[in-house]
Every structure is written in C-alpha cells, then in structure tokens.
Amino acid sequence: MIVDFNINTLVRANIKELQPYSSARDEYTDATSKEMIFLDANENPFENGVNRYPDPQQHAVKSLLSEMKNIDPKNILLGNGSDEVLDLIFRAFCEPNFDNVITLSPTYGMYGVLANINAIENRCILLSDNFQPRVDPILKAADAQSKILFLCSPNNPSGNSFSTETVEKLLLNFKGLVVIDEAYIDFSDKKSWLEKLRLFPNLVITQTLSKAYGLAGIRLGVCYASQEIIAILNSIKPPYNVNELSQQKAVERLLKVDEVAQEIVKIKEERALLILNLKAISYIQEIYPSECNFVLVKVDNATKRYDELIVKGIVIRNRTTQPLCDNCLRLTIGTRLENNRLIQVLKEI
Numbered sequence: 266m267i268v269d270f271n272i273n274t275l276v277r278a279n280i281k282e283l284q285p286y287s288s289a290r291d292e293y294t295d296a297t298s299k300e301m302i303f304l305d306a307n308e309n310p311f312e313n314g315v316n317r318y319p320d321p322q323q324h325a326v327k328s329l330l331s332e333m334k335n336i337d338p339k340n341i342l343l344g345n346g347s348d349e350v351l352d353l354i355f356r357a358f359c360e361p362n363f364d365n366v367i368t369l370s371p372t373y374g375m376y377g378v379l380a381n382i383n384a385i386e387n388r389c390i391l392l393s394d395n396f397q398p399r400v401d402p403i404l405k406a407a408d409a410q411s412k413i414l415f416l417c418s419p420n421n422p423s424g425n426s427f428s429t430e431t432v433e434k435l436l437l438n439f440k441g442l443v444v445i446d447e448a449y450i451d452f453s454d455k456k457s458w459l460e461k462l463r464l465f466p467n468l469v470i471t472q473t474l475s476k477a478y479g480l481a482g483i484r485l486g487v488c489y490a491s492q493e494i495i496a497i498l499n500s501i502k503p504p505y506n507v508n509e510l511s512q513q514k515a516v517e518r519l520l521k522v523d524e525v526a527q528e529i530v531k532i533k534e535e536r537a538l539l540i541l542n543l544k545a546i547s548y549i550q551e552i553y554p555s556e557c558n559f560v561l562v563k564v565d566n567a568t569k570r571y572d573e574l575i576v577k578g579i580v581i582r583n584r585t586t587q588p589l590c591d592n593c594l595r596l597t598i599g600t601r602l603e604n605n606r607l608i609q610v611l612k613e614i
C-alpha cells in the first residue's frame with residue numbers, strides 16, 4: 266500500500282486553479298427535470314430526438330457500467346474514445362516542455378502521439394524479449410517529472426498481458442500515475458485490475474467499447490480511477506464530450522449482455538482456429554500467444570507478405586518497424602469466412 270501518495274502534487278498548477286465551465290443542465294438531470302421548461306441553452310425547442318444537448322455526465326451509461334463492474338459512478342469518466350480519455354490525462358498532469366511520461370515499446374502508438382501533441386517528452390523503454398516490462402530500467406528512467414507510466418495489458422501489438430507481480434511492483438514504486446490500458450481485457454482470461462483500484466491510489470484504468478463491445482463507430486472510452494482523479498479529469502473535459510446518439514447506442518449494447526458474451530466466445534474460438542491454421546504456413550516463423558482479438562506473427566519478409574495480401578484484397582497491419590517486431594504482421598480476428606480466406610491467400614502467396 267502506498268501511504269504517501271498525494272494527487273495534488275501531480276496535477277498541473279493551472280488545472281488545480283481552474284474554474285471549470287458549468288452548464289445549467291449539469292444540475293437538472295434527475296427525474297423531476299421532465300416537467301421543467303428548458304430555456305437555458307439556446308437549443309431549438311422542436312423535438313426530433315437530438316435537439317437537446319446530451320447529458321454531460323452520461324448518467325445512464327455510467328449507471329450500467331457501475332452495476333456491471335461493481336464500482337461507484339464517481340469512479341468513472343467517459344470520453345469520446347479512449348483516445349480522448351488518454352489526452353485528458355496528459356493535459357491534467359503533464360506540464361508541456363517540462364514533464365515526461367514513460368511508455369514501453371512496442372505498444373499502442375497513441376501514447377507517443379499524444380505526448381508529441383502535448384509537448385511532453387516520451388521516455389521509451391523496451392519491453393523484454395518476451396514482451397514483459399523490465400522494472401529496473403523503467404524505475405531508473407523515471408524522475409520527479411515522470412508523471413505517467415503507460416502499461417498496455419494485454420499489449421497491442423504483442424498480444425500478451427503483463428505479469429501481475431511486475432505490474433504490482435511498478436504500481437508500488439513508480440511515483441506518478443500508472444495508466445493500465447485494458448482495451449483488450451475482455452479477450453483475456455486474466456482478471457481486470459479494476460478489482461484492485463482501491464488498493465492503488467495512483468492507478469488509472471482505461472477500457473473501451475471499441476473492441477469486444479463492437480462499437481468502434483460510436484467512440485466511447487471509459488476511465489476508472491479514484492474519485493479525486495476522476496474529479497480532476499471531469500473539470501477539464503469538454504462539457505458535452507459524448508454525444509446523445511453514442512450514449513443511446515452504448516446503453517442499448519450494454520444491456521445485451523448475452524449477445525456481447527457470445528461474440529467474445531466466438532472471437533476467442535476463431536482465434537484458436539486461426540492460430541492452428543497459421544501453423545501450416547511455411548514462411549510463418551513464430552506465432553505469438555494472444556489474449557486479444559488479433560495475433561502477431563513473424564514471417565520471412567513482412568513487407569513483401571503485406572504487399573502480396575493487399576493485392577489479394579486483404580488489409581492487415583505491418584508492424585516490422587516497431588522495436589522487437591522485426592518482420593512481424595498483426596492479424597485481426599475476423600469472421601470464420603474472412604479468416605478462412607486469409608488462410609487460403611496466405612497459402613497461395
């Protein structure tokens with residue numbers, strides 16, 4: 266347990282003193298609001314389903330997530346995709362041209378891009394050969410200005426999750442925030458870190474409806490953290506950052522618990538089948554274990570194989586320029602039909 270953690274020492278000074286934008290609607294979203302006349306926000310009064318501004322606190326979506334994940338809505342922040350959530354975290358805690366963050370490559374490209382956009386130094390530490398974080402080099406790279414450590418677990422593009430003991434060591438010893446990006450957690454048999462949120466005041470967990478929940482098009486990212494951290498992020502988020510249609514779609518989908526669960530089961534079955542079939546391709550030299558809805562493979566010549574697949578109408582992701590990913594391709598799990606076609610084409614080329 267971290268005893269001396271104080272979130273106020275990590276927040277940027279201007280954010281601490283910020284007077285957040287407040288909309289009148291923030292205060293009138295309870296049941297009685299139906300009988301009220303809203304003449305506060307210059308909306309068009311004629312009903313068409315979306316003529317009103319959306320709920321800035323997304324109560325309906327949060328209350329479903331709160332029930333599903335057994336967590337208080339005050340520990341939840343929603344964003345326009347995880348990408349917005351991650352950007353808010355940068356802007357709340359990292360002083361441009363002064364602070365730094367630590368990322369572990371190869372990993373999700375957005376951490377580095379967001380660091381660049383926000384003028385924050387990105388201290389990139391290599392994962393080990395089996396794609397696990399190396400605790401000592403990470404802690405050695407950190408200084409007083411290291412505000413965030415990004416752990417993507419399960420990791421994109423390697424597909425594995427990080428060992429519990431390693432993550433725990435980092436949570437206990439890294440002095441800034443530890444963001445665990447769990448975009449792929451629903452495809453893994455490992456438990457989410459959500460259960461341990463109360464044990465680590467510096468832990469921030471991000472999830473998304475873009476992958477397992479099949480809603481990449483609505484852009485809905487989720488952040489779980491202490492109420493103090495969520496309050497800070499809330500104070501800087503654009504007031505209406507999740508639009509009405511996205512909120513409606515999210516609620517609809519979150520209620521279809523069985524349908525989502527069945528799709529996840531199917532994707533995991535297809536993943537196992539694809540891996541089996543990939544073993545028969547002569548030029549595939551390694552198939553990395555996957556806890557995600559994609560598989561990373563090492564081939565003889567990634568760029569050549571990538572181009573050959575494009576000609577045959579199949580788009581995959583060439584990861585060969587990433588550290589530790591020499592000649593690696595990332596294959597998303599598709600439908601049975603799509604995966605069979607992929608295998609057929611891989612055999613032909």
Ligand SMILES: *Cc1c(COP(=O)(O)O)cnc(C)c1O
Pocket residue numbers: 345346347348349373417421446448472473474475476481484485486
């Ligand atoms: C796909 C992905 C996301 C999802 O981002 P959204 O903005 O929510 O669509 C987040 N993190 C990682 C590592 C991903 O691969």
